Amino acid sequence: MTSILNTARQVLAVEADAVSALIERLDERFERAVEMILACQGRVVITGMGKSGLICQKIASTMASTGTPALFLHPAEGIHGDLGMLMKGDVVIAISNSGETEEISRILPVIKRMGLPLIAMTGNVRSTLGRAGDVTLDISVKEEACPLGLAPTASTTATLAMGDALAVALLERRGFREEDFALFHPGGALGKKLLLRVEDMMHSGSAIPLVRDDTLLKEALFEITSKKLGVTGVTDAEGNLVGVFTDGDLRRRIEGGFDILNAPIGTIMSANPKRILRSNLAAKALQRMEEHSITSLFVFETEESRIPVGIIHIHDLLKAGVA
Known part of the structure; x- marks a missing residue:
């Protein structure tokens, strides 16, 4: 049992360190990303594959519920027709820990041809994705919590935290209020608390x-x-x-x-x-x-x-x- 608890504590410590390391990396690039999204006339389209794709869906959901219209684009589906959901005025956030995900790399030329601003979130700022971004946010981690170093763990946690940081910064800049939040959450106890007068x-x-x-x-x-x-x-x-x-x-x-x-x-x-x-x-x-x-x-x-x-x-x- 002690071994199990030690493993769990080590996982949490590694992931906590990964998130803490992001704090020191925040600079004018993060501010530019926020301003880019605030200036967006369309939607924020967030794209990523595999585990990163799941994190993208959560970030898109958080943004949408806090006043920033956002949606998830599956890059593999994108190269087979779903890129049609992109439109002028959109901002794209592309997420890949390696920065070399094939499906992401294949949709980058389309994003560039459409002239859409691109925010890259990657663990390798010198990668294909890192170099393509109009703004690149460094989400690299020292190590994964997985002892094999294979399963995305600390990296996905850091990515989600960076996404939350963007969403909350946008929320505050927009002057988003409890009443606004309630409009997007009319169901359940939360909606009743914030909507009923x-x-x-x-x-x-x-x-x-x-x-x-x-x-x-x-x-x-x-x-x-x-x-x-x-x-x-x-x-x-x-x-x-x-x-x-x-x-x-x-x-x-x-x-x-x-x-x-x-x-x-x-x-x-x-x-x-x-x-x-x-x-x-x-x-x-x-x-x-x-x-x-x-x-x-x-x-x-x-x-x-x-x-x-x-x-x-x-x-x-x-x-x-x-x-």
Whole structure:
């Protein structure tokens, strides 16, 4: 077992060193690559064979999801017709550790004839690919983690890390925001957290539980039970929200031994209720509820507003998967 763990630790150490070595190599060539992509009027077309091809697909996917239109071109398919997907305005990123991959070398003349900017990522900057690049990024590694030195391991890890560095640098230069990211990830929990807003889920109009502050509690209970949210807001004569009363407040009052059913709710309500804006993300509403250990928030149009336009309940958020 010790031998297995030692092997695993050695693999991780070699791959970590390969990624760390890239940091010292970053220079104006990386900046030029980023500027070249930012100036691109078309798509970023990323191409590579074998294990490098798999890494290309991941880089293309990361770029596409962070605001840089990108796609993967299989070079072997490219020389049999798929080069037709290239168009004026595209930027090509070609990846080969050796820089001499036959399929990559065969599509380089077409890329050059079309006048497409070429970013080369290779472990041999003096190779055919390295010399062909308008910008060449050095992704060489001292050694592979494979003890035979055959299986691409540290080299593919370094390539992926360089691709991530490009994608994140582009993301920041574009001013890409959480909301933009959400547009490309509408499915699943991530999309719900970043896309759903309070106004999409709140109860509004006659569904908002509200009573005047001079309403007797026994009458206010009908509002709490009929709206089925376990709470009612309390307003003044102008409709401004001045407090809340929950079914939990009722239990605590009864346990205190007070005869409160005939008390005006304004005398027993909780003042200064927590609030949320309708434009806020639904995830923020859930965060606020958890922070204050409450189950609902009254919703307002602006920070200055005092008249509620809705109410949102924790059950609505959990049912929608905002968690």
